[in-house]
Amino acid sequence: MTWRDRLLLSLFLLSVLIPGTIGVSLFDRDEGWYAQITREMVESGDWIIPRYRGESLYFKPPLMYWCAALSTALLGWSEFALRLPCVLAAVAAWLVAAEIAAGWWDRRAGWWTGLIGVTCIGPNLACKLLLADAYLLLFANVAMACWIRRLDAQAISDVKALASGQADKCRNAATAAACRARFGHLFWLAVGLAVLAKGPAIFVFLAPFGAALTVWNSPRGTSWRQRLARAWPGRGWYWAILVAGPWYAAVMASDWEAFRVGFIRENFVERLRQPLWGHGGFPGYYVATGLLALWPWGAFVPAALAAAWHARRDDAPSRWLLAWIIGPWIVLELIQTKLPHYALPLATPIAMFAARRIVCLNPRHGACGEERLARAADGVFARGGRLDAALLMGGLALAAVAALMAAWLGRHLPTFVPMEWCGIVLLLACALVTARRRANVRRGHAFITAAGLVVFYVVSGVWLAPSAEPLRLSRVVADKANSLAGDMLAIRTYGFEEPTMHYYLRRPAVSVRPGETRWREGLHGPFVLITDRADLPDLAGVIDVQPADGQTVSGFNYVVGKMKEVWIGVVQK
Helix, strand or coil, X not given: CCHXXXXXXXHXXXXXXXXXXXXXXXXXXXXXXXXXXXHHHHHHCCCCCCEECCEECCCCCCHHHHHHHHHHHHHCCCHHHXXXXXXHHHHHHHHHHXXXXXXXXXXXXXXXXXXXXXXXXXXXXXXXXXXXXXXXXXXXXXXXXXXXXXXXHHHCCCCCHHHHCCCCCCCCHHHHHHHHHHHHHHHHHHHHHHHHHHHHHHHHHHHHHHHXXXXXCCCCCCCHHHHHHHHCCCCCHHHHHHHHXXXXXXXXXXXXXHHHHHHHHHHHHHHHHCCHHHCCCCCCHHHHHHHHHCCCHHHHHHHHHXXXXXXXXCCHXXXXXXXXXXXXXXXXXXXXXXXXXXXXXXXXXXXXXXXXHHHCCCHXXXXXXXXXXXXHHHHHHCCCCCHHHHHHHHHHHHHHHHHHHHHHHCCCHHHHHHHHHHHHHHHHHHHHHHHCCCCCCHHHHHHHHHHHHHHHHHHHHHHHXXXXXXXXXXXXHHHHHHHHHCCCCEEEEECCCCHHHHHHCCCCCEECCCCCCCCCCCCCCCEEEEEEHHHHHHHCCCCCCCHHHXXXXXXXXXXXXXXXXXXXXXXXX
16 A cells, blocks of 8 residues: 555544544443543552552553543543544554555555444444553554564565555565564564553454464474464564563552452453353354444455355465454353453454455456355345345434434434434435446445445534433533532432543542441531432431432433433532
8 A cells, every 4th residue: 555545544544433532421431430540640640550539440451541641631631532542543453454455455455444444333433432442453453464474574575564565675585584573573562562451352362363373374294383483473572571561560569469359350360251240142242243343344254254264275365364353253252251342353354354355346356255155245235235225224213213212301302313314324325325226336335335334423423422412321410410519519429330420520429338437528518419319218317318409310321221310419417
């Protein structure tokens, strides 16, 4: 790919990912945790120990917090500033993926890889949130790119080829060996950064990939020792230790017990052996959720997988993409705690498979894929396919949800007009696809589908998501509590403990649990109470609280998956 391609692709990726990050409250429970940890890290000046409401919390290593803190130092405190580093990491990740695809096939495959990756529903949403998954996606892509380039050093120029696109300079064995060594160092540097961003999760993807390479990437008759040597990603392991080791050594030296319990046992060991916070799943969980998260491009994957399997011995890209998908997928299914975004790095090889299939629609590239599966995949986008029906159902569903929510919650319909228009966008995309139903324009169908998805993401991010602010229960509760507390009253919470609410409270709130006696801790007058309305009877004998003296906020708490009634009021004694 040329520098012009990279620049245009970067601008395109930013234009799709940034909408939805501006003027939209923190959405996920994890976003509330990570934003509050970042704030306390900045306010305390302690850049080593992550703390949530004063207590050390080792959900994630600090790289995400450091990047978010740097962004807020430059742009000020806002949801956009907190999320921007994640967006930039996603843009860089898809640029790396596009480079790999362009190196294997051509620049059009690189463009389609980036376009598909950013328009899949799951990756698009995960890369807009304040989560560590975008960083894992970036460093996993860089590590895989370096590993693959090292395995085939004759196909690249030198360590700058990934960025410059220069002609191959590794023409002799000595230069090829130097290229392999440099890419080995870059590989371990990426691993170190990944471990500093999301702990050992990177090895869920790298270790199975290496195991598959050990089996597939050597001629028959090669000993296992030689196979391991061929598959080894190279020297430079000390780079990973130099990058990630100091932080782990510092926290183990200063806060070992909390690190052992919070990070090693609860966040790592327990995540492997049992579903944490109810995040479990059935066998084949990632196949089922992947079909939804990768809509509509996942239709190309069965044909591409079948073709790659038959070509794995003779075609290196097919072999490496299969190793990139199958091994990590098996490991992810064995881990008991499951969430769709845990498999985000697998979106890269799937986007490459789909991009290859779309490029192969051009007769000049010849047939690719198993014919029956290929015809089924093409039928989703071509004449007589089902994409029109899917878009039509999506548009009608959004329109119906808008009307039902307006009637159910007693809101005025104009609040949900953006949702109506997002449904209209899908209907227009359906009409465009239908209008292009002619022979030999199947790639045009895919392009119009992508264009419709881009418009949908932009409209929903700029209009729909901000218009839904009145429905964000935690933000509404925090705003009402701030209004009641003013500059004088303290805040207490009982039974409603959402991290996003605590982030938006202007002052730290003391959480009181059943049996505790901290109601008057540090108080000399009335205070604001936030509690689940169902818990008010339990407090009648403890504090002087009258339900009629406060106000109730009703809304859907998506974290627990049910409606909640939260009572907010001033308690005198």
